[in-house]
Amino acid sequence: MTNNDIMAKGQEYVMNTYGRFAIAPVKGKGSYLWDANGKQYLDFVGGIAVCALGHSPQPLIKALQEQAQQLWHVSNLYWIQPQAELAEKLVKASGLDKAFFCNSGAEANEAAIKLVRKYFYRRQEAHKNEIIVFNNSFHGRTLATLTATGQKNTRKALLPCRKDLNMRNSIT
Numbered sequence: 775m776t777n778n779d780i781m782a783k784g785q786e787y788v789m790n791t792y793g794r795f796a797i798a799p800v801k802g803k804g805s806y807l808w809d810a811n812g813k814q815y816l817d818f819v820g821g822i823a824v825c826a827l828g829h830s831p832q833p834l835i836k837a838l839q840e841q842a843q844q845l846w847h848v849s850n851l852y853w854i855q856p857q858a859e860l861a862e863k864l865v866k867a868s869g870l871d872k873a874f875f876c877n878s879g880a881e882a883n884e885a886a887i888k889l890v891r892k893y894f895y896r897r898q899e900a901h902k903n904e905i906i907v908f909n910n911s912f913h914g915r916t917l918a919t920l921t922a923t924g925q926k927n928t929r930k931a932l933l934p935c936r937k938d939l940n941m942r943n944s945i946t
């Protein structure tokens with residue numbers, strides 16, 4: 775398939791929630807990407823900073839293959855050895871108290887919002903529930919993080935935002 779073939783299929787079947795470049799990367803190695811037409815790119819995006827180790831690093835491939843053969847998924851109903859070990863590494867490297875794992879930036883920001891609310895609730899200061907955000911910011915596309923995202927175009931079709939979220943915003 776060419777870039778155009780993939781783009782046409784995506785336009786037909788994938789819900790149109792993102793503006794995309796007309797490029798369909800199909801292969802990555804280190805800092806390089808190749809699109810479906812065979813064109814090579816030096817990738818400064820890195821999956822929006824997700825592929826910090828580069829594309830398809832051998833140690834990561836090996837670790838993923840080993841884990842996939844050992845155990846695929848059990849959920850957070852149980853204690854999970856690799857999760858506990860990764861949390862230990864993150865805590866020791868960061869000097870912070872605990873690690874929280876989630877699947878997306880929006881969930882991370884939602885967790886931050888919930889944590890700060892819980893913190894003040896426990897201090898019996900639940901009235902301290904206002905969160906100040908910036909215009910032209912981006913914090914994700916869930917309802918709460920959309921409310922914190924200070925971009926009119928991203929939000930306009932999804933308003934009204936609930937006033938009781940108490941996020942100060944000058945663009946609504």
Ligand SMILES: Cc1ncc(COP(=O)(O)O)c(C=O)c1O
Nearest residue numbers: 822878879880881912913914915
């Ligand atoms: C600053 C910031 N916050 C939140 C997000 C949302 O992340 P996700 O798309 O993984 O939910 C992004 C995504 O680009 C981001 O750049």
